[in-house]
Amino acid sequence: MEELLTPISQTYRSSNQAGGDLISLANTTKAPTEPPSGFQGSSPEEALEALKGQPGYNDLLQILKWLRDGTRGTHPFDIRKPNPQSAQVVHVLVTEIVPNYWTLLKESSSSQKKSQPADLLLAGLQSIGGLNAALTYIRALLLEARKDPKGLKHSPATPNLVSALDLVACILKHNTHIQSIWHAVSSTEDNAGKVRALGQDFVSSIAGGKVVSLAAEAEDVLHQASLLEEPSWIANSKLYAEWLGNNLVDWARSNPSSSDLKICAGLTGRGLKLGHSDLMTKILFTGLVLNDEGQPTFAKLLDLLPSADQRKVMLIILKLLSSEYLSSVDTDEAIEDYPAVWAAASALQAVVGTSSVRKAQLSTWLTGATGAGLGETCGIRRAALAALAEDKEAMFSVLESTLGLLGDQLYIKHSPMLQQEAHAQVLLLSAGYVHRKSPIKLNVLLRSSNFLNTISNRIGASQERAKFLGMVVGEALSGLIHNEDKRLNFHMDTTDSGEGKWYKSLVGVADKVGPISPLKSQEKPKEKQAAPKPVKETPRPAPKPARSMPQSGFIIEEIEDEDEAAEEEDDDLVAYAKPDSDEEDEDDDPTLINRNKPKAPVYIRDLITYLRDTENYDRQKLALTTAPVLIRRKANHGTEVSAHAEELATLLVGLEDKYELDDFHTLRTQGMMAILVAQPQKMARWFAKTFFDGDYSLSQRASVLIVLGISGRELAGFETSDYSDVASFPSKKLPAKVERHYEPSASGNRYIAGSTSLKPLPPNALDSISQSLSQAFLAPLAAEAADAATGPDVLKLSSFTSRLQQQQSPSSAGPVSISRTKPRGVRAIPNTTANLLATSFFFPLTSRFQAALHSASATKRGILFESSLLTLYLKTLALLLHAAGPSTLALPQMTAEFWDLLLGVRTHCVGEVGVSGAVLFGLMALLDVNENDSRGLCQRHGHEVVESVEWVSGVFDRTRGGDQGGNGEENQVKMMAAGVLIRLREMVEKYRALLMGDMIGFS
Structure with a gap:
């Protein structure tokens, strides 16, 4: 056992202490010392x-x-x-x-x-x-x-x-x-x-x-x-x-x-593959490019990287400039001098340097089918073109390529509208530069067949927005080389509107490469501010009880009958309810009772302070419960909400349930809905951008989709939030007994005026809405199938009606009436926001999805194609399309983009019943909104009709469903597939002549 023991220290004592007792030895022992060092430091x-x-x-x-x-x-x-x-x-x-x-x-x-x-x-x-x-x-x-x-x-x-x-x-x-x-x-x-x-x-x-x-x-x-x-x-x-x-x-x-720079380049190239290329590129950009001394080194560093890594860095920098430095460049300021655009142009010029590879990559970004800063402001396109302004050949190449792209019929039909708008801006900006540098080249180009085909294809397009872009491009380019009497003029109200004049003014924009200092001044405001410490409130002294004065003299008291007093009592005078017991008073220890509770915020800046204070339970709870009402109440009064809308939305989207509050997700969602309804045009685009580009979890991204879907329906008049009436000022309300005579009867989830009971938002709100719309779509088909005596429809839908009735929710407004006339939902208000839903809600979601598919980030694509999130995304788009309605001017473009997107995700439906149901629901919404234009669907989208029939038929055959087997979700998917298949085959039979070219190989 001795060899297993190792001494950790040794104590030395003199020989004269050897005969002493143990107690004296313990008291006189010196501190542990070590023997002299044996290391001499020789080898x-x-x-x-x-x-x-x-x-x-x-x-x-x-x-x-x-x-x-x-x-x-x-x-x-x-x-x-x-x-x-x-x-x-x-x-x-x-x-x-x-x-x-x-x-x-x-x-x-x-x-x-x-x-x-x-x-x-x-x-x-x-x-x-x-x-x-x-x-x-x-x-x-x-x-x-x-x-x-x-x-x-x-x-x-x-x-x-x-x-x-x-x-x-x-x-x-x-x-x-x-x-x-x-x-x-x-x-x-x-x-x-x-x-x-x-x-x-x-x-x-x-x-x-x-x-x-x-x-x-x-x-x-x-x-x-x-x-x-x-x-x-x-x-x-x-x-x-x-x-x-x-x-x-x-x-x-x-x-x-040079050798050390090669090592830096190797570390940069490998570091970009660690999973945070955006963060690493941002650090290099702010540390080198925004520093005048580091710009040449950064260009040399990029020269040593492979072309693929150079392209990745270039795309990240373009996105960084557009989102963090040029996001405030508005359309109203496009024709004015803007120092931030000039600074961004200087930064891009430093990044490109003398490299022909990066110059070609920047030109490709401007003219590519998925580039030019989709969904971003015009400032990034102005900066990119200003960086290439000195190269005449590159600028003319951009102009020629963009002109050919905008005139391509497949591009007009299938590209997202936001993408087409971005390329139209690039075309007009580059035309202005070419006209100032070499007007002869522009004159020759406008006389070519390329220009004439572009304008004619645009004017002949079925989408109104595509026609508008073609007309403004034609008028703007013609105005550069023709006199007033010969210039092209369509004499349309849309081209003479404010937006049309802004587009035509882009040919006069002449940005230059300026100092980079404006970008440096924007670094500090972008930094995250630390959450302020909770302020300790000084306790208020308790009010002294009033002394009861002795009454003297006679007291005359009138006693009324209780029944008569109740009849004469005014209905408007509501008796105060008995106050509930304070939760804090229930504690046995009086020292733990908090009497200094914070008051509810009455200003938006106070609400922001409460939301930031994540360490204070009372403030977090007050902020969540107050946010929906306060934001809606302040929406149209002053600029509090509009000035802090993005900051509020950022705090609410990233808020976590740290204290496990009751109805946390409902209150948080209602707060985001209040911001979106208050500023729909601005915040709908912000939420769409946050869903794709933000660093959030799946549940937070899902909440963004829910907010977009329900808020869009509320703006269209299909849904009304309980908070909208509660947040209104009392001066704008009738008394309850008077308003009762003017308020229409409630149906479904319609809010009844005067009621103060707020219902929580169900976690599956979008699913409930989509299910009710599906039942409304399938009801007349079930009636026809039940009435038919023979035919394939009866074989496929033998128990269609019974299963549809089983799907009815007992909490709905009532059973769906089975009749030949399709029931239509009555809106609470006229749909005057169809254009808003299309431009601010629908198109940003579809366009950014297409851009994400071509993104170099595998993580972003993986998140988008997560089954539950993809299902919610498709349902949100379908609900927005249905909310916009058949009278939307942009309906042909919305239909084209949504149909292409639905057919593009077919491969992700294999083995995913939820995604298949979402795609079928999207097809239902398409057919429902375009019910009165079936011929137009077959004429414009014949290929999509044939492909949809083939795919839906396969889904119907592969899904078990039915009364004998399958779960409830499979039954629902099979019913939806049957309903969509019947509608599509009716269209095919009715307009077979139009579809003959697209039905080759169809059985």
Whole structure:
């Protein structure tokens, strides 16, 4: 047993104390001291043997100081230089010294100011060999811990994981450590081939994802073993990408050599694949491009990247400029001088530099079928064209390519309208530059068949918006080269409107490359502000009870009969209810009662303060319960809501249920709906952009879709929120007994005036609405199928009527009447917002979805095609299309975009009953809204009709459904497929002649 015991310290005493008793010896024993150090610092072999011999604390410090002196050139042995001797020393330091002494070294470093023992150890390990040794040790500990039969909690490897993980975090702590680690290696090697190999290993170790993956796995093991005290930043890929970007910025600012710049380029290229390319590019952009001294270095850095990485960086910078710096450029300011646009043009010119590759990529972005900043303001397009303004050939190429793209019939028919508007702006802006640089080229181009075909194809399009863009482009370009008497003029009210004049004024915009200082001034306001600390409210003194004065004289009291008094009582005078008991008073301990509760906010700025104060339960609860009413009440009075709408929406979308409040999700959704209804034109686009570009969870993105769908129906008059009446001012309301005579009877979920009971929003609100609309669509088809005696419809829908009746919800307004006349929902108000729903709600959602499909981000595409989110997205679009109604001028364009989108997601319906049901519901909405234009559907969308018939027929055959088998969702999908199939086949039979070209191969 003696060989299993290892002494941890030794105590020496003099010989004259040997005969003393034990008590006196205990009192006279000196403090533990160590024998003289045996390390003389002569060779690395001696240091290695001393480290292997379990040195004491003082011996270890002497060894570490000797190793540190070698890194400073005091003696020839440098532990950072890769060779067999340094590798052995590093291995012993990581596997033997760190597990035993790391905690003690850190504690000693925190207590001493001049000498830092932990830094002595880190000085020898801040190298490629030290980092790789630490990572290898973590991998070995993970393998040992997972294979230990005692379990993770009792494995001896898990405590060592804590020190090893902390060691790696300290090696890579500061923003200059990457540069120092590489310089330590490159300065000690003269062989170019060996330096190149070391550079590849260095890039792979730092930016290859090894550090993040191993640290995350180690944290998972420590969490299971209950040893994880605080998460490490190296296990967070976002924090690690931010650290890598800051290191690259500091390195690039130090005027690196060409070889060092290649290493920076390798780290940048690998770092862009860590999953946070947007964040890393933003750090490089703000640190180098917005710094005049770093612009040449940034251009050289991009030149060393592959063309694919250069394109990724270019697209991220364009998106960054449009969303964070040029979002305030409005259409009214397009013809004016705008310093932010000039600064953005200067930044883009610095990014492009003299590279023909990036110049071609910028031109492709402007003319590509999915580029030009879809959904963004015109400012980013102005900046991009200003950056190319000096190149005549590039500008003319942009003009010619955009003109051909806008005239393509397939592009007109299938491209999102927001995309077409962006390219129309690019065409007009580039035409102005070409006219000022070379008017002869523009004159020749406008006389070509390309221009004539573009205008004629646009005017002949079925979409009104496509015609409008063609007319304004024709009038604007003709006005550049023709006189007043010869210029093209359609004499249309739409082209002479404010929007038409704005489009035609784009040919006169002449932006220039200006100073970059306006972008620097916008950096600070974009930073996140810390949540303000809760303010302690001073307790108010309790009011003194009033003294009861003795009454003197006679008291005359009139006593009335209770029944007569009740009859004469005015109905408007409502008796006060008995106050409820205070929840705080129920506590047994009076010291825990909080008498200083915050008051409900009465201003929007107070509401924002309450929402930011996430550490105060009372404020969070008051903010959520007050937000829907307060925002609706302030919507049309002053500019409080309009000035803080985006800030309010950002706080509500990202708010978390920290205190598990009752009806949290309902109140949060109602608050977002209040903002959207108050500022629909602005906030609908903001919510659509947030859904695709925001860094939010699936549930938060789903809440954005629910808000868009229900708010759109409320604006169209189909739905009325309970909060809309409660939020109205009393001066604008009739007395309850008078209003009762003018209020129409309630139907469904219609709010009854005078009622103060607010119903919570159900979590499946969109599903309930879609189900009711599906029943209304299927009801007449079920009646016809039930009345028919023979035919395939009866075979397919034998129990159609009975199943439809079973789907009726007992909480609905009543059973759907089975009649040959299709029931129509009566709107509460006239639909005067159809154009608003199309331009601000529907088109931003469809256009950004198409752009996301072509995005380089695999994460974004993965989120969009998550089955539950995709189902909700398709239902939201269908509800918005139905809310816009058949009288919407943009209905042909909405139909075309939505139908293309539905057919494009067919592959994601395989094995997903919910997604299949959402696509079928979308087809129902299309057919329902276009019921009076069936011939137009077959004429304009014959190919889509034939493809839809084939796909729906396959869904009907593959879905089990029916009374004999299948669950409720499958039954619903089969009914919807049957209803859509009948409607489509009726159209095919009726307009077979129009579909002959599209029915080739159709059976």
